[in-house]
Each structure stands twice: as structure tokens, then as C-alpha cells.
Amino acid sequence: MNNIAVLTSGGDAPGMNTAIRAIVRRGIFKGLNVFGVQNGYKGLIDGDFVSMNLGSVRDIIHRGGTILQTTRCREFKEAEGQQHALKQLEKQGIEGLIVIGGNGTFEGARKLTALGFPTIGIPGTIDNDIAGTEYTIGFDTAVNTAVKAIDKIRDTAASHDRTYVVEVMGRDAGDIALWAGMCAGAESIIIPEADLDVEDVIDRIKQGYQRGKTHSIIVVAEGAFNGSVGKGIEIGREIREKTGFDTKVTILGHLQRGGSPSAYDRMMSSQMGAKAVDLLVEGKKGVMVGLKNGKLIHSSFGEAAKEKHTIDLSIYHLARSLSI
Numbered sequence: 230m231n232n233i234a235v236l237t238s239g240g241d242a243p244g245m246n247t248a249i250r251a252i253v254r255r256g257i258f259k260g261l262n263v264f265g266v267q268n269g270y271k272g273l274i275d276g277d278f279v280s281m282n283l284g285s286v287r288d289i290i291h292r293g294g295t296i297l298q299t300t301r302c303r304e305f306k307e308a309e310g311q312q313h314a315l316k317q318l319e320k321q322g323i324e325g326l327i328v329i330g331g332n333g334t335f336e337g338a339r340k341l342t343a344l345g346f347p348t349i350g351i352p353g354t355i356d357n358d359i360a361g362t363e364y365t366i367g368f369d370t371a372v373n374t375a376v377k378a379i380d381k382i383r384d385t386a387a388s389h390d391r392t393y394v395v396e397v398m399g400r401d402a403g404d405i406a407l408w409a410g411m412c413a414g415a416e417s418i419i420i421p422e423a424d425l426d427v428e429d430v431i432d433r434i435k436q437g438y439q440r441g442k443t444h445s446i447i448v449v450a451e452g453a454f455n456g457s458v459g460k461g462i463e464i465g466r467e468i469r470e471k472t473g474f475d476t477k478v479t480i481l482g483h484l485q486r487g488g489s490p491s492a493y494d495r496m497m498s499s500q501m502g503a504k505a506v507d508l509l510v511e512g513k514k515g516v517m518v519g520l521k522n523g524k525l526i527h528s529s530f531g532e533a534a535k536e537k538h539t540i541d542l543s544i545y546h547l548a549r550s551l552s553i
Contacts, residue, residue, distance in 0.1 A: 232262045235297070240330075248329050255507070328350050362533075363521055368405070420540070
């Protein structure tokens with residue numbers, strides 16, 4: 230193998246640039262020519278390749294987002310688009326591809342592998358919702374961003390005797406909400422994986438006020454209640470109507486995707502990026518890099534797809550016991 234390429238797809242996540250840096254530098258260290266694909270699978274179809282060298286990834290280890298940019302490409306979901314992408318890879322002389330992204334990105338990688346092209350996946354999404362790995366690039370930074378925001382909101386909540394509902398990202402996974410709520414000392418955490426209704430939240434708020442508590446923080450995952458996004462506003466309205474307490478709603482939104490990656494995200498991105506290059510050199514294909522029990526592993530896209538993303542509910546129950 231002489232020529233490999235890397236692309237980022239789907240939502241951006243802090244640490245993607247760090248992973249790109251590791252792929253380029255590890256590839257060059259291994260004697261490979263490394264190319265970047267601009268704009269994800271769309272760039273693959275369009276043949277938007279750029280040769281990368283050591284200077285191409287200078288001073289990006291600390292930058293959020295992705296220098297290769299990213300987009301979602303419906304055309305690649307069709308067989309015609311996939312065949313066109315293969316022709317572009319062949320035309321450029323690319324012999325292996327590393328993709329960084331989430332479940333949709335991996336589905337594209339799986340299709341390329343099924344067509345005979347060596348592809349390796351690196352989990353990159355703030356949602357931490359990919360089966361086959363305990364950790365995805367960007368999650369730690371997103372949690373830290375949410376915690377810092379909630380800490381600031383609590384200052385205002387305490388100053389004005391208010392209840393705040395803070396909605397965080399995560400789609401159908403409650404990882405960000407759980408970790409951020411736990412670390413920020415939220416009075417209640419609402420996630421898709423736990424059976425908790427608004428009445429329970431209201432009862433806990435009332436009990437707190439009866440003990441002299443004057444403010445509360447409720448953290449809700451955007452995909453709580455059967456994946457219905459935007460529930461934070463509805464929950465805030467219901468709390469206000471049933472308690473009479475001054476209740477505000479803050480939706481953190483895409484603020485959680487940006488920013489300089491944390492030290493942990495930089496460490497994991499560097500290791501996963503280098504591991505992906507090593508796997509290609511070893512002749513592996515159709516696998517994703519992952520983290521299990523604190524160690525880097527790799528598993529086939531098929532094996533990972535059979536698993537289901539789970540959340541550690543012991544943390545959820547601990548958070549409830551500590552927020553009495």
C-alpha cells in the first residue's frame with residue numbers, strides 16, 4: 230500500500246483535526262502518501278482530493294471542527310454514487326480509506342468495503358452513540374462545554390431563585406445529558422434510556438423548595454421522550470404552570486460541537502488516528518477502531534452493527550441519590 234486517504238463526514242466533533250493530524254503523520258512515518266478528501270463523501274464522488282504533508286497538519290491539534298470540512302451526501306447512499314466514488318479513488322491511485330464520523334459515516338464505509346475497497350472507521354461524534362466502542366471522539370469536549378455552561382447558569386439561577394431547564398444534544402442517546410448533569414450537580418436528569426416523567430421532576434423540585442432550596446437545574450437530552458427534539462421548552466412550560474416557580478429554558482444546541490478539543494479527546498484522537506493507519510498497513514479492512522476497557526480495539530462494521538449502544542444507568546441512579 231502506497232496511497233491512502235482520509236475524510237470526515239456527518240456532524241463535526243472536537244478532535245477530528247487531531248485525528249487527521251495523526252493519520253497524516255503516522256502515514257508519512259510509515260512511508261505512505263496521504264490524501265485528504267474535502268467535504269466527506271460528496272468530495273469522494275467529486276474527486277476533491279488534496280495531497281497532504283507534514284505542513285498540512287501543522288498547528289491543528291488544538292483546533293475544533295475539521296479542516297477537511299464535512300457534509301451529508303444523499304447521492305452516496307445510492308449504488309451509482311458509490312460506484313462513482315470508487316472510480317475517483319482508482320483514478321487518484323488511492324488504495325485505502327480512513328473515515329471519521331458517526332453511524333451514517335460508518336454505513337458508507339461498510340458499503341465501500343462490501344464493494345472490495347479497504348476502509349477503516351474512526352468513531353467521531355459528540356453523541357457517544359456508536360455501538361462497538363465505549364468512547365467516540367468529541368464526547369469529552371462536548372460534556373465539558375455543557376458543564377461549564379450549566380455552572381454559569383446555576384450562578385444566575387441562585388441569584389434569582391429560578392428553576393432552569395437546560396437542553397443538551399445527543400440525538401437518541403443520553404450520554405451528554407447524563408455526564409453533564411452528574412458533573413454539574415443537576416437536580417434532575419431526563420434521558421431517553423431512563424423512565425422518568427415530568428411529574429417526577431416536579432415532585433423533586435417541590436420537595437427541594439420545602440427544604441428551603443430556592444433554585445434547581447434540570448438537564449434534559451434533546452432526544453428524550455421518544456426522540457422528540459425540543460422537549461426542553463415544553464418541560465419548562467409544564468414546570469412553570471404546575472409549580473408557579475420562575476422557570477427558564479436554555480438550549481445549548483450546536484455550542485457543544487465547537488471549541489478546542491480537551492486533552493482527553495486529543496489523546497484518544499491521536500491514538501485512534503495512528504491505529505487506523507496501522508490497520509490499513511496490516512491489510513485490515515471493513516473495521517472500526519474502538520475503545521473497550523481502556524484499550525484500543527478494532528471490530529468489523531458488521532459486528533459493531535449487531536451491538537446496541539448502551540448507557541451506564543448506575544451513573545444515572547447515583548446522580549439521583551446525590552441530588553436529593
